[in-house]
Amino acid sequence: MSDTLQLEQSPVSAGNAGLQTRLATDLRAAGLRPTRQRVALAAILFGRGHRHIAAEGLHDEAVAANVPVSLATIYNTLHQFTEAGLLRQVAIDGARTYFDTNVSDHHHFFVEGENRLIDVESPMEIDSVPAPPPGMEVTSVEVIVRVRRKPA
Ligand SMILES: [Zn+2]
Numbered sequence: 001m002s003d004t005l006q007l008e009q010s011p012v013s014a015g016n017a018g019l020q021t022r023l024a025t026d027l028r029a030a031g032l033r034p035t036r037q038r039v040a041l042a043a044i045l046f047g048r049g050h051r052h053i054a055a056e057g058l059h060d061e062a063v064a065a066n067v068p069v070s071l072a073t074i075y076n077t078l079h080q081f082t083e084a085g086l087l088r089q090v091a092i093d094g095a096r097t098y099f100d101t102n103v104s105d106h107h108h109f110f111v112e113g114e115n116r117l118i119d120v121e122s123p124m125e126i127d128s129v130p131a132p133p134p135g136m137e138v139t140s141v142e143v144i145v146r147v148r149r150k151p152a
Helices: 001-007 012-029 036-047 055-064 071-083
Strands: 089-094 096-100 108-111 116-119 146-148
Touching: 012 036, 036 055, 036 071, 055 071, 055 096, 071 096
Parallel strands: 108 146
Antiparallel strands: 089 096, 108 116
């Protein structure tokens, strides 16, 4: 009997009822109805600590966890979670968007060639933000530092 194994294989199993109850509470607190599907996707997203994931990656994990869901539903759910403040969207360019379970203000490294985001852990000060256009205010500054592996 391994609860850990059960958790990894099936987020909707009874083995993590505590997690599901907590997630349902979190969803309700965020103003979202805790449907079975939302709770199942939340368990996959938030059940393993902070991470960055693209819609396709979450879809693959849902399929692997026997959570029947379309890619369109995945997109909808990710955007609902983002609007509710449960996720933070990180757009690398027009084609690549990641969803971050760490919603605190932080910057990212983007590993070119691996399409991977890493949180910038060391303090990073931005002491000069340009004046916003007339009638607007700065809400946040997000920096993406692009990196690649050095040649061996
Ligand atoms: Zn992050």
